[in-house]
């Protein structure tokens with residue numbers, strides 16, 4: 001039943017685009033409207049004082065702690081600032097190196113650089129996440145932290161990663177921006193590291209447009225984090241009994257606070273997270289069942305899922321037989337009006353000229369200028385070959401919890417039609 005591809009002038013599978021694959025925003029409703037309306041009616045958009053503060057940012061922190069089983073959470077202005085806060089609170093900064101995966105968003109590397117440390121890139125495996133067997137070779141005396149990034153809701157293999165971090169005394173930070181709700185062996189992602197961070201940007205599982213959160217269990221960490229994110233102040237000191245015995249942690253801070261308006265939306269979104277995941281799983285299963293045998297027969301492989309029970313299923317990620325086929329497949333899918341994209345433009349994070357050529361914002365080249373001579377850090381294409389290969393061949397179909405049965409069937413029809421011609 002081969003039919004002419006839309007890219008070659010045929011009739012597209014769909015007349016209209018699929019619903020936008022923004023999981024959290026796609027289920028915005030009266031709840032979010034009521035929550036922000038309350039903030040506006042109280043005339044109190046700032047979390048720490050105002051006419052009649054509703055306490056939405058704080059409520060959100062409480063919900064995050066409960067969900068992840070962590071002691072402390074701090075809402076922040078973005079996922080990027082949450083990462084910077086975590087690194088600074090952990091005492092990571094000048095003179096330090098931080099291992100990050102070769103496959104991640106700019107923010108992971110940018111946060112390390114903003115904290116004054118230098119990124120070291122680790123190769124990935126078929127899961128698209130950092131390969132635990134590649135970590136140890138990268139560790140030297142300057143490596144003080146490791147940031148794991150579960151890509152698109154697929155958990156990292158935490159057992160070996162935690163073993164290495166504890167044995168080599170390296171601080172583990174989970175950048176879970178893309179993985180609200182993911183679990184590993186029954187435990188929430190975000191419950192493993194000294195810190196975990198999340199984002200509320202539009203592409204993430206839940207969204208307030210902008211926003212983030214950092215979680216940790218140690219009172220001295222949350223105090224440093226809070227001070228750094230709020231001009232050096234710690235307005236709630238009396239509430240954390242344990243911190244009374246800590247030495248004063250005075251430091252010069254920034255403003256990385258979350259507004260009450262974003263906090264109000266975030267509270268409603270986190271209540272919907274389980275519903276979002278349940279629907280995404282149904283959508284992913286339906287589509288995958290319809291396309292997997294045909295695609296595998298044509299040499300396509302599906303990304304390995306580390307823990308199927310803990311995958312939040314926001315994407316179907318595939319590796320095409322060649323980079324050329326990946327590009328052709330995607331373009332043909334778009335012509336059929338079925339959203340399909342390449343993660344990170346098919347490139348590793350370090351392929352970005354700013355990172356490959358070590359171009360920070362600082363006029364003297366800080367933080368890269370700290371490592372010179374025998375200690376100089378070298379970046380070059382080819383340094384993480386598996387990541388370069390997998391990314392070059394990746395094609396993904398982003399999913400939304402609001403996809404109907406008809407939407408799912410259209411995706412299947414489009415994939416099979418395109419596969420027939422392109423693969």
Ligand SMILES: *Cc1c(COP(=O)(O)O)cnc(C)c1O
Nearest residue numbers: 078079080105107177199200201
């Ligand atoms: C989105 C994202 C971030 C940054 O989040 P923002 O809220 O956009 O600052 C950090 N890390 C990863 C892996 C992300 O996907």
